[in-house]
Amino acid sequence: MIAKNIAECIGNTPVVELKDNLIPHGKRLYLKLDYFNPNFSVKDRTAIGLVKAALKEGKLKPGGTLIESTSGNLGKSLSMLGAVYGFNVIIVVDPKISQSLLKWYKAYGAKVEMVRDKDENGGYQRTRINRVKELVQEHVGAYWPNQYDNPDNPTYHYFNTAKEITALPIDSVVGAVSTGGHLCGIGKAIKDKKSSIKVIASDVEGSAVFRNSFTPYLINGVGLGWRSKNTDISVLDDIYISSDQEAISMCHLLAKEHGIMIGGSGGLVVSSALSWLHNSNSESAVAIIPDTGINYLDQFYDEDWLNSKSITLLDRERLNEEIKHKKSDSVLQGREKVNI
Template sequence: MTEPTNPGLLSLLRGTPLAHVHTPLPDQHPGFWAKLECLSAGGMKARAAVSMLRGARSRGELRPGAPVVESTSGTLGVGLAFAGQALGHPIVLVVDRELESSMRSLLRAHGARVEVVDRPHPVGGWQQARLERVRELCAELPGAYWPDQYNNPDNPAGYHGLAEEIVAELGAADVLVCSVGSGGHSAGAVRTLRRHWPRLRLIGVDTVGSTIFGQPARHRIMRGLGSSIFPRNVAYGEFDEVHWVGPGEAVDSCRRLAAHSFVSGGWSTGAVALVAAWAARREVGTRVVTVFPDGPQRYLDSIFNDDFCRANGLLDRPIANRPVEIAHPQALEVHGWARCRAVHDPASAVEVPA
């Protein structure tokens, strides 16, 4: 394998701590463990980014110094910028106009070229519009490589190390709670963890308006989890249940975490924290672990901005202490926290028993 251009960077990916969180979310609970990937230099998705680029280099699909082109809603972009510096590749990121200007500036500051699409695809929304621009850029740039985070098996493979760190730090767990976007960290982490803890249960956390688990596609405020396409990295057969969380609920969780635990984050962090607290409260003695993918800095103009939250109706609303139960993902369209124990791949006619 070709040596990294900046090997010192890669040492910053590992060794993130576990915190025991007791913040009321919204009620008291016995506590859960959170892997603080926000304290990694490139955030959680830098693990996947490095894995995907290294895999492509080892197969000869990515030549030394060749450009890497990918679609991102922000977090993977930071990870790819990290991987590009570590491994010596220029990074071209396709974002959409709804991505925060501060995040665009950060990506450019890390050396990435940022391409912005200005209108959503009529069927696949912003995600599909970004992917179409990725394909155009790959045709234009000599030697360009597209990691295809949604379908690339090197994405989940990047989280084996994260899972082994959890095992070393925690020793045992009963429930893993993961946000689901590309499907990478849930698939990679649970497969490794179940080699140590075969009875570990996996709870997936999606956002309302996402199609991943069979709900209809709608405009989504929450970024970083959810999808308007069907990523093949989502390991449907590994999930025991799925929860959908609304943006008001995620905002409440993020703000509670910031005020009481000091460690907080974005939409994914708020969503998984709410569900992890519920899981810990539901059955006394259950050891629950989750992953906080990034920190709060990116969300100062959204989650932590009162004007933004009021404009979107996200403040001063009652927060349930348990989800609404639905029998099947197509039983009804959910608009807030809901739970379903029938997990299946919407792109397949075969249902996966929970």
């Protein structure tokens, strides 16, 4: 099929079975490589869902302006779609972002706003959102997709991404949580249509999505300083939380031993999927890999950067011990079956 534009190339990403002795004997782990989307990220899916809904409802028009806060990947996707559908894009970022991503936005014609003041938690997420709100007031008719709370985010994944997941020979799906959009959209579809599949959330130490406090962490594109409206814990069966060190170590192992170069959130998800397989009756799981390690060659894969952040990579034996003995988070105990 010949696509009418690059946006039609979003989705239908490949799945690879990971063969490694970190996986419990007799069990299987599949990697859903969502970095095969045009901008090498699952956020292409989220962006097309948000943009198409806004265009259909008249909230965004050709020639108009879209403004969004992002820690990286969504900015690429929205910038690309601005070029495809003819609207202006302003991306609000913070100093944690890779310099290569900033060049990426600008190559698509987007404008970039950098916030430098940390919020009360020591992070930048609320500062970014406050700047978005200011810019929306400055640009008459501007549209803020608000990936955190906009139901168009999980709705798109419910009707689209979930079809690719439920078709797999699995009994569990593991994904990272930040806004909650892609995993909880998929999770709701699973609970509605194939409830035997378990949905496992992965988060980073320091995130306040499932815990009451926030402390800064290194990985981009995962975690938040709060729990967004799109994080629906009623569709989650378990949660695993891992450190920056563990996630980044997993990234290096997969790159060096399997030729699979993934981003930090992907390392987090694989680590969580392995812990789930070790500590449950699950026989086969798919880990949704949000993005590629190419985005982080000057960060997680750079020796000087690792040294500057005091990150020592765990060897295979130590990584295996961390994975096998990790306990799931207790936040789901006694939960109510409601959207949070």
